[in-house]
Amino acid sequence: MNIIDGGITSPLGFKAAGVRCGIKKDKLDLALVYSDRSARAAVAYTQNKARAAPVEVMMKDNPKTLRAFVINSGNANALTGPRGIEDAQRMRTQVGQFLNIDQMEVGVASTGIIGRFLPMDKVSAGISQAIKELDRGAEPNIDAAKAIMTTDTKMKTFACQVNLRDGTLVTVAGMAKGSGMIAPAMRTLHATTLSMITTDARLDRDPEVRWQAVMDSSFNVINVDGDQSTNDISAFMANGAAGGMAADDDGAFWEAVLWVAKSLAKAVAIDGEGATKLIEVIVTGAKDDNEARAAARSVVASNLVKAAVFGADPNFGRILAALGNSGSDFDISKVRLRLSNGKSVTLFQNGAPLIIPGSNDETVARSILHEKRILIELDLGVGSGRGEAWGCDLSYEYVKINASYTT
Amino acid sequence: MNIIDGGITSPLGFKAAGVRCGIKKDKLDLALVYSDRSARAAVAYTQNKARAAPVEVMMKDNPKTLRAFVINSGNANALTGPRGIEDAQRMRTQVGQFLNIDQMEVGVASTGIIGRFLPMDKVSAGISQAIKELDRGAEPNIDAAKAIMTTDTKMKTFACQVNLRDGTLVTVAGMAKGSGMIAPAMRTLHATTLSMITTDARLDRDPEVRWQAVMDSSFNVINVDGDQSTNDISAFMANGAAGGMAADDDGAFWEAVLWVAKSLAKAVAIDGEGATKLIEVIVTGAKDDNEARAAARSVVASNLVKAAVFGADPNFGRILAALGNSGSDFDISKVRLRLSNGKSVTLFQNGAPLIIPGSNDETVARSILHEKRILIELDLGVGSGRGEAWGCDLSYEYVKINASYTT
Numbered sequence: 001m002n003i004i005d006g007g008i009t010s011p012l013g014f015k016a017a018g019v020r021c022g023i024k025k026d027k028l029d030l031a032l033v034y035s036d037r038s039a040r041a042a043v044a045y046t047q048n049k050a051r052a053a054p055v056e057v058m059m060k061d062n063p064k065t066l067r068a069f070v071i072n073s074g075n076a077n078a079l080t081g082p083r084g085i086e087d088a089q090r091m092r093t094q095v096g097q098f099l100n101i102d103q104m105e106v107g108v109a110s111t112g113i114i115g116r117f118l119p120m121d122k123v124s125a126g127i128s129q130a131i132k133e134l135d136r137g138a139e140p141n142i143d144a145a146k147a148i149m150t151t152d153t154k155m156k157t158f159a160c161q162v163n164l165r166d167g168t169l170v171t172v173a174g175m176a177k178g179s180g181m182i183a184p185a186m187r188t189l190h191a192t193t194l195s196m197i198t199t200d201a202r203l204d205r206d207p208e209v210r211w212q213a214v215m216d217s218s219f220n221v222i223n224v225d226g227d228q229s230t231n232d233i234s235a236f237m238a239n240g241a242a243g244g245m246a247a248d249d250d251g252a253f254w255e256a257v258l259w260v261a262k263s264l265a266k267a268v269a270i271d272g273e274g275a276t277k278l279i280e281v282i283v284t285g286a287k288d289d290n291e292a293r294a295a296a297r298s299v300v301a302s303n304l305v306k307a308a309v310f311g312a313d314p315n316f317g318r319i320l321a322a323l324g325n326s327g328s329d330f331d332i333s334k335v336r337l338r339l340s341n342g343k344s345v346t347l348f349q350n351g352a353p354l355i356i357p358g359s360n361d362e363t364v365a366r367s368i369l370h371e372k373r374i375l376i377e378l379d380l381g382v383g384s385g386r387g388e389a390w391g392c393d394l395s396y397e398y399v400k401i402n403a404s405y406t407t
Numbered sequence: 408m409n410i411i412d413g414g415i416t417s418p419l420g421f422k423a424a425g426v427r428c429g430i431k432k433d434k435l436d437l438a439l440v441y442s443d444r445s446a447r448a449a450v451a452y453t454q455n456k457a458r459a460a461p462v463e464v465m466m467k468d469n470p471k472t473l474r475a476f477v478i479n480s481g482n483a484n485a486l487t488g489p490r491g492i493e494d495a496q497r498m499r500t501q502v503g504q505f506l507n508i509d510q511m512e513v514g515v516a517s518t519g520i521i522g523r524f525l526p527m528d529k530v531s532a533g534i535s536q537a538i539k540e541l542d543r544g545a546e547p548n549i550d551a552a553k554a555i556m557t558t559d560t561k562m563k564t565f566a567c568q569v570n571l572r573d574g575t576l577v578t579v580a581g582m583a584k585g586s587g588m589i590a591p592a593m594r595t596l597h598a599t600t601l602s603m604i605t606t607d608a609r610l611d612r613d614p615e616v617r618w619q620a621v622m623d624s625s626f627n628v629i630n631v632d633g634d635q636s637t638n639d640i641s642a643f644m645a646n647g648a649a650g651g652m653a654a655d656d657d658g659a660f661w662e663a664v665l666w667v668a669k670s671l672a673k674a675v676a677i678d679g680e681g682a683t684k685l686i687e688v689i690v691t692g693a694k695d696d697n698e699a700r701a702a703a704r705s706v707v708a709s710n711l712v713k714a715a716v717f718g719a720d721p722n723f724g725r726i727l728a729a730l731g732n733s734g735s736d737f738d739i740s741k742v743r744l745r746l747s748n749g750k751s752v753t754l755f756q757n758g759a760p761l762i763i764p765g766s767n768d769e770t771v772a773r774s775i776l777h778e779k780r781i782l783i784e785l786d787l788g789v790g791s792g793r794g795e796a797w798g799c800d801l802s803y804e805y806v807k808i809n810a811s812y813t814t
Contacts, residue, residue: 114724311810317521324457403718
């Protein structure tokens with residue numbers, strides 16, 4: 001696998017645009033992604049029961065093929081009743097008409113403030129402009145990735161290339177946004193991170209089960225604030241423009257897709273609202289992989305763990321307390337907890353704390369916690385299940401951002 | 408029911424003491440509660456699987472009668488392995504020996520920093536001193552309530568009196584601590600809020616089922632930070648010293664117990680780490696009472712709701728997003744969301760937002776959110792279930808407190 005500079009327009013046959021339509025004051029706020037041919041698609045949606053209008057619209061049809069995807073930021077079109085549904089539907093219809101493609105092959109998503117009606121005159125004008133600007137290359141890919149940002153501080157885009165078993169070179173690329181209201185638990189047909197992965201590989205079968213597995217090991221294990229969004233949606237489009245063999249069963253291809261998804265998910269975690277540090281948790285020795293993942297998620301979700309990491313406080317009891325709340329099985333007499341980042345220190349083993357206040361180990365633990373990327377390794381001692389999760393610390397800035405989001 | 412000034416030593420036959428044993432630098436850190444006769448008891452414990460040593464010790468025997476309860480603060484004796492278990496056991500044994508009562512009738516609890524061994528020489532000396540100072544009245548009750556505090560800013564104690572149907576005057580009183588790591592879900596035999604309710608009423612039957620119901624409508628619906636503690640424990644002692652009829656089936660008596668439990672639970676919520684405001688959520692129109700309570704808990708548990716309340720930002724979408732994550736049924740077209748505190752404003756109804764940015768209603772909503780006590784009323788429109796939950800806002804101070812708890 002070869003990591004390349006690029007984004008969603010790197011795979012053959014994809015074009016994109018990002019424009020200013022006026023929902024936000026001075027920033028790009030409408031993105032359009034277009035494939036020159038029908039792409040086999042899988043879409044994952046939030047499991048929050050208070051679903052945004054575009055999520056409702058997409059879940060109803062759950063398209064198996066897509067040609068285009070329109071996304072606005074600055075307004076989530078969530079909790080907007082029948083008028084919101086009409087507006088989301090209208091975005092699809094307009095993209096379909098203007099591009100002369102079946103509207104059923106148009107995806108729609110929104111992100112931003114909840115509970116406000118979309119300014120449809122601005123959105124419509126934005127769609128027209130985006131279609132005019134549709135192009136392929138580096139610039140539009142960056143514009144599109146920027147146009148879906150809300151409180152994000154960084155654009156999130158990744159791309160890589162792999163050779164299929166028959167030698168065909170395929171490109172996999174993705175973009176994502178997400179900074180707050182991040183605790184996705186997306187299910188295909190049944191995800192406010194928005195993300196989209198494009199590839200020019202050819203798939204002959206419905207990628208839904210594979211896409212769910214990719215979600216479960218990427219976006220579904222990140223946690224910024226524990227609040228699952230009304231708007232999470234994650235779309236995968238494979239248009240086959242690279243030619244060659246079908247990639248359905250090609251291990252290297254799915255590894256590439258997983259790499260893009262994980263890279264985007266970690267980028268969302270590190271760019272969590274107010275985040276100063278990335279927290280990576282690797283759980284081993286669990287009963288099975290699901291319990292390992294649940295344990296890892298519980299640790300990155302804990303406010304107390306997040307605040308301790310922010311303050312570089314080696315209060316490891318909070319990590320184990322979070323484990324205790326995960327529902328996953330563990331044998332406390334066999335649990336091992338380590339903190340590492342180049343250096344490494346064991347905090348808890350054989351049922352008892354290993355670091356003593358004022359000890360050298362405690363100093364090492366503090367120094368690790370002052371790094372920008374902290375790895376928490378937790379072995380549960382009851383099996384061979386393994387799982388990861390990623391989150392960020394809880395800072396003053398998080399509170400500041402969220403105490404005045406609508407103002 | 409008559410609310411009185413007082414605390415756990417107000418009911419007849421109860422004595423208490425609170426002493427400085429040296430776990431904390433300069434504060435009271437060991438409390439002892441004593442009943443001059445055997446009291447029928449029910450104890451609820453945390454469901455966190457990483458249980459503190461005193462919780463393990465208590466759950467093993469789960470005593471049905473109690474004469475005494477010893478509680479230290481400053482050190483949770485949690486995640487301390489076999490040595491921790493021995494220490495917790497030793498606290499019980501010493502209290503039993505010194506008071507010349509069966510150690511099986513002695514309860515033990517700890518709260519404070521996780522993962523450190525108890526300084527048993529100090530604890531032992533503290534127990535001796537507490538036994539010497541055991542007394543009844545206002546002073547010892549205050550000392551005991553102060554001795555169990557950690558990051559609490561206020562002592563929490565309530566008392567009331569009711570007449571049973573036969574005219575017998577009984578007193579019900581309680582004390583509690585709790586400020587952080589607050590999301591209890593205590594089950595009798597199977598609750599870091601610590602709380603204890605004493606009464607001189609006589610009970611002839613095991614109060615476990617009643618106690619669980621009291622827990623489920625009081626401590627189990629508060630949320631400061633979503634982190635269920637390793638140490639939560641809640642004990643109820645009824646010693647019968649008031650004489651008269653048995654109170655097992657006396658409605659007024661259980662109302663009094665519930666009042667004390669609710670008052671303590673709300674006091675914990677308002678004294679949540681860094682809290683500036685109390686958030687009360689009342690959910691009506693749910694499928695049943697359990698779903699109503701689950702919905703209310705989900706709203707008070709949301710970091711985004713908490714941060715918005717801190718900033719007095721009427722970002723009601725976050726409330727409905729939290730509802731969507733609760734798992735409880737609702738009909739979004741019938742959901743009604745109101746904010747009140749003397750004044751009242753409806754934010755969402757008929758499937759759509761009612762307040763418009765810049766409107767008078769939005770100004771009213773902001774002014775309500777500037778109060779110290781905010782009531783969120785949510786009707787789900789699918790049944791007649793009703794439930795409440797209480798929490799606090801998420802402030803800069805919360806982050807500050809928890810970024811440096813062990814230092």
